[in-house]
Amino acid sequence: MPDLFAVLAEPSRRRILDALRQSEGLLVKDLVAGLDLSQPNVSKHLRVLRTAGLVSETAERQGRRYRLRAEALRDLDDWLRPYRAFWTERLDELGEYLDSTHPQEGHQP
Secondary structure, eight states: OOOHHHHHTSHHHHHHHHHHHTSSOEEHHHHHHHHTOOHHHHHHHHHHHHHTTSEEEEEETTEEEEEEOGGGGHHHHHHHHHHHHHHHHHHHHHHHHHHHHSOOTTOOO
16 A cells, blocks of 8 residues: 555645545546646546555546545644644643733733
8 A cells, every 4th residue: 555645745636635625525527627737647646646545536428536535634633633632732832831921902702
């Protein structure tokens, strides 16, 4: 399985995922039109996303429909959770420090 960070490092792939997230599934031609990318480029990125398990595809008469597989991002989200907590705590501490060193006149919590 490909490294999700490497897969998601490509901006065009993130744009494709964003478009799929906002829909019930899109055909390749819809992605091409909506993202202003060439058809070969979109197909190449979809192949990488499919191999990584981030999108699913179904064959339809009009073409292949791609859908986001959000559950595939769960492992990544689980890994990132402690880092979000770390930064939330640090930013809260910074906010408290700034409030204590530069109180705003007339400011009431």
